[in-house]
Amino acid sequence: MIRLLLAEDQGMMRNALALLLNLEPDIDVVAEAGTTAEALDAALRARPDVALLDIEMPDGSGLDTAATLRDELPGCRVLILTTFGRPGYLRRAMEAGATGFLVKDGPVEHLAAAIRRVLAGERVIDPALAAAALSAGPNPLSDRERDVLHGAVDGATVADIAARLHLSESTVRNYLSAAIGKTNTRNRIEAAHRARSNGWI
Amino acid sequence: MIRLLLAEDQGMMRNALALLLNLEPDIDVVAEAGTTAEALDAALRARPDVALLDIEMPDGSGLDTAATLRDELPGCRVLILTTFGRPGYLRRAMEAGATGFLVKDGPVEHLAAAIRRVLAGERVIDPALAAAALSAGPNPLSDRERDVLHGAVDGATVADIAARLHLSESTVRNYLSAAIGKTNTRNRIEAAHRARSNGWI
DNA sequence: GCCACCCCGGGACATTTGTCACCGCCGACC
DNA sequence: GGTCGGCGGTGACAAATGTCCCGGGGTGGC
Incomplete structure (x- = not known):
């Protein structure tokens, strides 16, 4: 049974994902969060196998949460889920120790599959987005x-x-x-x- | 059986809502759309009882789609579903003939309930949002x-x-x-x- | 008819913004 | 040691922005 933390600020999206992922026979949503603070708190309490993190949250960025989680809960895999497939996001996610990076596109089934692959240690990244990140180059701003x-x-x-x-x-x-x-x-x-x-x- | 059209640009959200609403015994998602053009097209073809429209879509606004639908398919109730609870949106939605207005907050169960009430001709509006819309006053811009x-x-x-x-x-x-x-x-x-x-x- | 409001435009003016050259200080890298 | 880049700052200047006048035309309400 995969123990999953779900961090997503939009209530209906969080609710829908929780319901659908719980329908998967091998996935158990053990914690939900609507802010980065809640996410960190819940992660340390519930000790999930995989943390599914949205980037845009009201009190901060899921990317920062990913970095904190890598230090505080090293055994937990991080899968970033975001609305915007921005090259810099992908780069920062990798630097923050994320194992996977998905955009909120495509069916929920893809998400469940990605969770399983991430748990196995496999990196899951949208190929088109990876190409865009490489071609866009690094952040030029100080x-x-x-x-x-x-x-x-x-x-x-x-x-x-x-x-x-x-x-x-x-x-x-x-x-x-x-x-x-x-x-x-x-x-x-x-x-x-x-x-x-x-x-x- | 309530025949429902689902217009929402974010793929995963659309997929999740379609799956969950189809689980409701009295709701049947007969059409899905990711753009306003698709939404209009699908509505005229499938002739749903209720159209669930997102506002922010890549090729236009769900508010305009609502107005068109009122003329082209008068029997169809319109329920607006949006991320942002902006006062002006609510006002424009009402002017466009929408029967209900929901924000993407709260559980999916609320959404299903709202669909049933809208079909019965009842107006469904978040009370806090209605108050905000009234206190904000009308659009001052020409x-x-x-x-x-x-x-x-x-x-x-x-x-x-x-x-x-x-x-x-x-x-x-x-x-x-x-x-x-x-x-x-x-x-x-x-x-x-x-x-x-x-x-x- | 008058009034209010919107539409469209011109001119003048102060302020803000964007650019460039130049200064010193520091840390990193070769 | 020299060089490069980032950081912080100054001064000067052209361009863009924001404000205030003014004008005319239209439409709708009372």
């Missing part, structure tokens, strides 16, 4: 450039970002300009969008 | 203000928007300024975000 772009997504001004990061406005503008150059875009908004769609932030 | 904001989300410049809408740059700037004023924000990005989170665009 830490600070990511920070300032993160602020730019929701319309913060240079002054806002500078205050939040305790930097001077000149510095923020320089980082923004560098990020715009590296992403090959025309302004901070396009830069932030490209960075997001590539999974760089 | 058609053109929405158009220019739509362009602003992904980083288009004034020149880009003007070209796309066949307007002069002055006009675009005036609309943007008006939208920023009406949304009570500081720049086009904040304005676009607020408009999106309220379901105004």
